[in-house]
Structure formats: C-alpha cells, structure tokens
Amino acid sequence: MNLFDGSVGLGTAALLFLCLAIALGFEFVNGFHDTANAVATVIYTRSLKPWHAVLWSGLMNFLGVLLGGVAVAFSIIHLLPVDLLINIGKTAGLLMVLSLLLSAIIWNLGTWYLGLPASSSHALIGSILGVGLASSLSSGQGFGSGVNWTKAQQIGLSLLISPMVGFLLAGGLLLVSKALIKDRRLYEEPGREPPPLWIRAVLLLTCTGVSFAHGSNDGQKGVGLIMLILIGILPAQYALNPQYDAARVGEAVAGLERADAIVARSGEAPAALDLRSAIGQVRALLLKGPDLGGLSPEERSGLRAQILLVDDELGKFGQSQGSLLLPADLEALKQGRGRLRGLVDFVVGWVVVAVALALGIGTTVGWKRVVVTVGEKIGRTHLSNAQGASAELVAMTTIAGADLLGLPVSTTHVLSSGVAGTMAANQSGLQLKTVRNIALAWVLTLPVTMLISGILFAGSASNSLREISRSHHVKPRAQRVLRKLE
Numbered sequence: 189m190n191l192f193d194g195s196v197g198l199g200t201a202a203l204l205f206l207c208l209a210i211a212l213g214f215e216f217v218n219g220f221h222d223t224a225n226a227v228a229t230v231i232y233t234r235s236l237k238p239w240h241a242v243l244w245s246g247l248m249n250f251l252g253v254l255l256g257g258v259a260v261a262f263s264i265i266h267l268l269p270v271d272l273l274i275n276i277g278k279t280a281g282l283l284m285v286l287s288l289l290l291s292a293i294i295w296n297l298g299t300w301y302l303g304l305p306a307s308s309s310h311a312l313i314g315s316i317l318g319v320g321l322a323s324s325l326s327s328g329q330g331f332g333s334g335v336n337w338t339k340a341q342q343i344g345l346s347l348l349i350s351p352m353v354g355f356l357l358a359g360g361l362l363l364v365s366k367a368l369i370k371d372r373r374l375y376e377e378p379g380r381e382p383p384p385l386w387i388r389a390v391l392l393l394t395c396t397g398v399s400f401a402h403g404s405n406d407g408q409k410g411v412g413l414i415m416l417i418l419i420g421i422l423p424a425q426y427a428l429n430p431q432y433d434a435a436r437v438g439e440a441v442a443g444l445e446r447a448d449a450i451v452a453r454s455g456e457a458p459a460a461l462d463l464r465s466a467i468g469q470v471r472a473l474l475l476k477g478p479d480l481g482g483l484s485p486e487e488r489s490g491l492r493a494q495i496l497l498v499d500d501e502l503g504k505f506g507q508s509q510g511s512l513l514l515p516a517d518l519e520a521l522k523q524g525r526g527r528l529r530g531l532v533d534f535v536v537g538w539v540v541v542a543v544a545l546a547l548g549i550g551t552t553v554g555w556k557r558v559v560v561t562v563g564e565k566i567g568r569t570h571l572s573n574a575q576g577a578s579a580e581l582v583a584m585t586t587i588a589g590a591d592l593l594g595l596p597v598s599t600t601h602v603l604s605s606g607v608a609g610t611m612a613a614n615q616s617g618l619q620l621k622t623v624r625n626i627a628l629a630w631v632l633t634l635p636v637t638m639l640i641s642g643i644l645f646a647g648s649a650s651n652s653l654r655e656i657s658r659s660h661h662v663k664p665r666a667q668r669v670l671r672k673l674e
Contacts (some may be wrong), residue, residue: 229579
C-alpha cells in the first residue's frame with residue numbers, strides 16, 4: 189500500500205500518522221490547558237454562559253492559528269540544535285521531535301490535573317532545551333553545545349519579562365480606570381445577574397482578543413514542529429519550499445553574493461575560507477536553475493542541510509565580527525540569511541488548518557479546572573468586571589506585540605500575572621498558597637521538562653546520536669551530496 193503519489197510505503201505512512209497524532213495531541217492539550225486564560229473573566233462576571241464562552245474562545249483560537257502568521261514557528265524551530273535539524277530525516281531527528289512533544293504533553297496534563305495555570309510555551313521550550321542538552325552529551329563538543337543559546341536567551345528574556353509586564357500594566361490599568369470611570373458596578377464582585385451591556389461588550393472584546401492572540405502565538409509552535417516531521421519523513425515533498433520561483437531564488441543568490449563579499453573582507457582565516465566555500469556550493473547549485481522540485485529526495489535533503497549550515501555559520505560570523513562590520517554590512521547579512529532561510533522555512537496550508545482544528549477543539553474540553561483557579565483562587569475575592577477586563581486587555585496586547593516580533597510568550601503567565609496585578613492594585617489581597625503553587629509550577633516547568641525530554645531522547649536515540657557524532661555532524665555528507673550535484 190502506497191500513499192502520497194506512491195512515494196511512501198505503509199511503514200513510513202504509519203510513522204507519519206503516529207508523529208502527526210502526537211504533535212496534534214500537544215496542540216489539543218494546549219487548547220484545554222490554556223482555555224482559562226480567555227474565558228475565566230467572562231464566565232465569572234457572567235458576561236457569557238460557560239459553554240458559550242468556551243465555544244467562542246475555541247473559534248477565535250482556530251482563527252488565530254489561521255491568520256496569525258509563522259514568525260513564532262521558526263523562532264521555535266531555530267532553538268533546536270542545528271545538527272539535529274540537519275539530521276531530521278534520520279532516526280535521531282524524529283525521536284527528538286517525539287521526545288520533546290511527549291515531555292510537554294506530560295507536564296501540561298499534570299499541571300492541568302492539579303488546576304495550575306502553567307505555561308505550555310515554557311513546557312515546549314524546556315523540552316527543546318532538554319533534547320539539545322542530551323544530544324550534546326554524544327556530540328564530542330562539550331555539554332551544552334547542542335543548544336542555540338543565543339536564540340534561547342532571546343526567548344527566555346521574552347518569557348521572563350512578559351509576566352512582569354502583565355502584573356504591572358494590568359494593575360496600572362485598573363487604577364487608571366478607577367480614576368476615570370466612576371461606575372461602581374465595574375469594581376464590585378459580580379452578582380447573579382449579568383453586568384450592564386457595555387461592560388459585557390468590553391469583556392467579550394477582551395476574551396476574543398486573548399483567544400485570537402493565544403491561537404496565533406501558541407498555534408505557530410505546533411505548525412513549526414509538524415513541518416519538521418514532514419521534512420524528516422517526506423523530504424521529496426517538504427525539504428525545500430515549493431513556492432520559491434526563479435525571482436525568489438535569484439534574490440537568495442544575490443543575498444549569498446553580498447554575504448560572500450562581506451566574509452571575504454574579513455581576511456583569509458580558515459574559518460572564513462570554509463564559510464566562503466560553503467556559500468559557493470549553495471550559490472552554484474541555485475544558479476543551475478529554478479526548478480528545485482526536480483531534485484531527488486537525497487539531493488533536496490543535502491541542499492537543505494547545507495543551507496542550514498551556511499545560515500548557522502553566517503549567524504556566528506555576524507556575532508563574532510559585529511563590532512568590526514558596518515551597520516550596512518550587518519543589515520545585508522540579516523537580509524541575506526532571511527532570503528536563504530526562505531528556501532527551508534515555510535509552512536503548507538493543510539498543516540495550519542490541522543493545528544487550528546486541534547487547538548480550537550481542545551479549547552472546548554477540560555477547561556473548568558484551571559478556570560476555577562484563575563477566577564477564584566488567585567485573589568481573596570472573585571474577579572470584578574474591571575479586573576477581568578484590565579488583565580485580558582493587557583494580555584491581548586502583549587501577546588499580539590510578541591507575535592509581530594516573532595517571540596513566543598506565555599499566554600498563561602501574562603494573564604495570570606495580570607489578574608494578580610489587579611488584585612494587588614485593588615488591595616483585594618492574594619491567596620498566598622495558590623500564588624505559591626503557581627509560582628512553583630512556573631519555576632519547575634523548565635527544569636522538569638528539560639529532564640523528561642532529555643531522558644526520553646537520550647534513552648531512545650543513544651545509538652543514532654553516536655552515529656551522528658562519528659559522521660562529524662554530517663557536514664561532509666552534505667558537501668558530498670552538493671559536489672555530486674555539481
């Protein structure tokens with residue numbers, strides 16, 4: 189039995205469906221785990237009935253994935269070790285993706301069961317760091333060499349700052365609203381009756397915004413990981429961007445030529461000569477013609493591997509030579525890398541739809557546990573209308589801003605911190621036991637998921653990792669494939 193135009197056998201198809209099921213399972217769990225971020229306020233203020241709120245949130249999550257772009261997806265992908273990205277079609281690459289997904293799912297289910305609003309973003313990023321550290325044990329280059337620490341620092345900073353932003357801005361917004369809006373119904377604990385229509389409209393708007401922003405930010409993470417699965421199992425179809433026409437290939441070649449000229453001015457050091465040689469190989473192949481779809485699966489995988497290597501080395505070159513290069517040179521390197529990555533960083537429409545469905549459907553399941561914590565257990569009083577609107581408005585704008593910058597932030601952290609900030613600003617008091625448990629879950633998320641994914645990956649892929657180490661990170665293999673093509 190063959191699938192996908194006869195190019196995939198039964199065993200490969202079964203592996204593909206298993207990997208896709210696990211990846212979509214992560215998004216499904218993410219949906220019901222993070223639903224409270226959007227619906228707690230409208231439920232506890234009785235602006236919407238629970239099931240109406242949950243279904244509406246699910247729809248907005250769905251639309252957020254469809255319309256939210258892909259910048260965050262590739263921020264997540266490039267946090268992974270370059271060696272494993274190159275080897276994604278081998279056993280180690282697929283086991284890497286499965287290990288990190290299973291680790292994130294285990295943590296999300298555990299914190300959901302305890303009713304703790306923990307971060308799916310932290311869980312996924314911790315899992316990625318775990319497989320990177322595990323791979324470095326077999327790399328021969330030292331512990332920690334398998335992690336893109338520059339990208340990890342950028343993402344870690346966004347995850348650290350965003351809860352502080354949520355706490356301070358939500359509390360400040362509540363104080364401003366108290367000074368400007370004198371309607372007492374905004375600041376009272378909700379009763380049995382729904383709030384006035386205009387208040388309900390504001391809360392529905394913020395619920396919609398948080399749901400959409402959550403879908404656009406968190407959904408992209410699943411999109412990026414599914415693309416890695418497809419690239420690894422079906423390289424003939426997905427190793428290179430099928431939408432790259434002659435004009436865009438020409439732009440990539442021009443970017444490479446500018447990068448080569450900049451590297452050439454740095455001198456004749458062996459590292460610079462090696463980088464220029466690798467740039468020349470990619471450039472020569474791209475100049476042979478725009479019909480990249482005519483390459484064999486092995487050739488496509490080889491070209492993709494060399495593009496990733498060149499991109500990684502150009503990034504290191506820019507960092508090491510940054511103080512010596514002109515701003516125009518740094519900008520040219522950035523643009524050249526972006527055009528080059530366009531050959532390998534892409535998504536296909538059905539993946540976005542599948543992730544949107546998984547996240548949207550997951551939003552409608554199992555939402556009550558965490559909703560109770562957010563609505564009732566963070567502060568000593570229940571959420572008021574103004575507190576809910578302030579927390580969600582800040583969460584909505586913070587996450588939307590992170591989307592524009594391509595940064596994965598935690599919807600859970602931003603909104604939960606916002607709720608705590610409004611409680612502090614309102615002098616309502618905080619339930620210290622709940623706050624302590626939530627903080628403990630946040631602190632433990634990274635180390636625990638790193639440990640789980642590292643153990644899963646090291647235990648399942650030890651033999652494959654040794655093979656990669658013996659092949660010197662497959663760079664010679666990629667170059668042999670390119671020389672064969674030339």
